[in-house]
Amino acid sequence: MERLILKKLLDWKNSPYRKPLILKGVRQVGKTWILREFGRRYYENTAYFNFDENEEYKQFFETTKDVGRILQNLILAGGQKIVPEKTLIVFDEVQDCPKVINSMKYFCENAPQYHIACAGSLLGIALAKPSSFPVGKVNFMQIDPMTFTEFLMANGDENLVGYMESANTLEPVADAFFNPLYEKLKMYYVTGGMPEPVLMWTQARDVEAMQQALSDIIGAYERDFAKHPDVSEFPKISMIWKSIPSQLARKNKKFIYKAVKEGARAREYEDALQWLVDARLVHKIYRSTAPGLPMAAYDDLSAFKIYLADVGVLRRLAQLAPTAFGEGNRLFTEFKGALTENFVLQTLVTQFEVVPRYWSRINPSYEVDFLIQRENDIFPIEVKAETNVTSRSLRKFKESFPDQVKLRVRFSLDNLKLDDDVLNIPLFMADHTDRLIGLALEQR
Numbered sequence: 001m002e003r004l005i006l007k008k009l010l011d012w013k014n015s016p017y018r019k020p021l022i023l024k025g026v027r028q029v030g031k032t033w034i035l036r037e038f039g040r041r042y043y044e045n046t047a048y049f050n051f052d053e054n055e056e057y058k059q060f061f062e063t064t065k066d067v068g069r070i071l072q073n074l075i076l077a078g079g080q081k082i083v084p085e086k087t088l089i090v091f092d093e094v095q096d097c098p099k100v101i102n103s104m105k106y107f108c109e110n111a112p113q114y115h116i117a118c119a120g121s122l123l124g125i126a127l128a129k130p131s132s133f134p135v136g137k138v139n140f141m142q143i144d145p146m147t148f149t150e151f152l153m154a155n156g157d158e159n160l161v162g163y164m165e166s167a168n169t170l171e172p173v174a175d176a177f178f179n180p181l182y183e184k185l186k187m188y189y190v191t192g193g194m195p196e197p198v199l200m201w202t203q204a205r206d207v208e209a210m211q212q213a214l215s216d217i218i219g220a221y222e223r224d225f226a227k228h229p230d231v232s233e234f235p236k237i238s239m240i241w242k243s244i245p246s247q248l249a250r251k252n253k254k255f256i257y258k259a260v261k262e263g264a265r266a267r268e269y270e271d272a273l274q275w276l277v278d279a280r281l282v283h284k285i286y287r288s289t290a291p292g293l294p295m296a297a298y299d300d301l302s303a304f305k306i307y308l309a310d311v312g313v314l315r316r317l318a319q320l321a322p323t324a325f326g327e328g329n330r331l332f333t334e335f336k337g338a339l340t341e342n343f344v345l346q347t348l349v350t351q352f353e354v355v356p357r358y359w360s361r362i363n364p365s366y367e368v369d370f371l372i373q374r375e376n377d378i379f380p381i382e383v384k385a386e387t388n389v390t391s392r393s394l395r396k397f398k399e400s401f402p403d404q405v406k407l408r409v410r411f412s413l414d415n416l417k418l419d420d421d422v423l424n425i426p427l428f429m430a431d432h433t434d435r436l437i438g439l440a441l442e443q444r
Contacts, residue, residue, distance in 0.1 A: 002153045009038045020104040020116040025143035027121035028217045030195045039088035047080040052093035061099040067111040084113035095120035105134035124278040145193030145310040149431045155202045172415040181428040190322045192312015214316040236272035245318035248338035253305045283307045288357035291378035291404045311343045337385030344383045347430040366393040384412035
């Protein structure tokens with residue numbers, strides 16, 4: 001499979017300011033595969049060390065901080081040569097090895113000629129602990145589930161990818177491309193972007209194997225919940241996780257603790273929810289009171305929405321059968337368009353540095369699904385699961401903040417068009433949001 005993060009890894013390899021790399025990402029998202037593939041393509045060899053399979057490797061980091069000795073021990077134990085600049089050293093499953101993470105400081109300072117990449121599935125949680133962390137001595141990179149573009153490439157649809165990438169005007173997408181893209185997007189809602197389910201579908205067209213792969217991934221996540229240092233948090237994490245489809249099924253998708261358990265209070269469940277956020281299994285999107293900078297200054301910390309890291313995992317967790325794939329727009333509208341919102345958020349998180357927010361008002365109720373920051377501008381985004389695109393909330397947002405709104409963005413199943421200051425992006429072009437906003441601003 002072709003993953004777009006390979007280009008970022010190559011930039012890291014060639015950077016004169018390169019430091020040891022920490023690659024973060026949820027379990028089963030393809031961290032190990034991508035590092036090995038990167039080593040295969042761009043290095044003479046890859047020296048791979050897995051600290052889960054070979055716990056004895058940890059001792060090499062506990063007895064010394066001398067980088068030369070650590071490398072000598074690893075060469076002897078692993079039976080692999082390690083040559084500066086020519087070998088990619090991969091330390092995998094390092095989340096339970098604080099000494100390995102800490103040693104990156106000494107590799108950075110004393111042996112910058114060695115190219116080192118660390119990976120681990122719960123690294124976000126390990127890094128949230130206040131242990132001695134090599135601040136400023138490592139580069140970070142995040143690998144997310146496969147985007148719709150990567151899914152198309154895995155499915156052999158390079159012509160569709162090329163068509164979208166070459167769109168440099170806001171002209172409607174021709175039917176010859178629109179209809180296949182629409183059908184492929186439905187497939188993506190079913191499989192999601194985790195590499196194994198994508199492989200089962202794109203290579204074998206095996207729906208049962210794809211369903212099983214998603215079930216196995218969810219099972220692996222649920223087993224990870226037990227790794228919280230406080231055992232009493234385990235059932236709480238599990239209850240929040242299982243409540244997410246029902247939270248998203250409501251018209252008002254604001255997270256409600258009572259939907260987790262009757263009588264539940266925020267202070268009892270905050271730590272459990274934060275664990276899921278640190279593990280990056282979920283995205284937490286705060287309500288914003290106004291489109292100002294920095295965005296965090298306008299957060300209403302008492303109101304937020306929760307989305308899953310992957311739309312396919314959400315579909316499986318909600319126990320929505322893949323047969324909805326064949327039933328017109330049903331997949332887009334199923335449980336109040338939650339899959340569609342989750343999909344759009346997934347693509348926005350990979351394109352924009354600042355985590356999106358949302359905006360709402362009550363009496364009468366208005367809600368703009370997302371606010372994104374692009375450079376120093378904030379854009380309101382509305383997500384419509386169908387072609388019904390009356391945008392009263394977008395209109396209200398512009399009335400409320402007339403001077404701050406350069407452009408309003410709507411995702412729907414309508415075609416690409418710029419209508420005054422409303423840019424309509426077909427859902428299947430969500431990966432191109434940043435570029436399309438740029439085109440719209442130029443045109444206006």
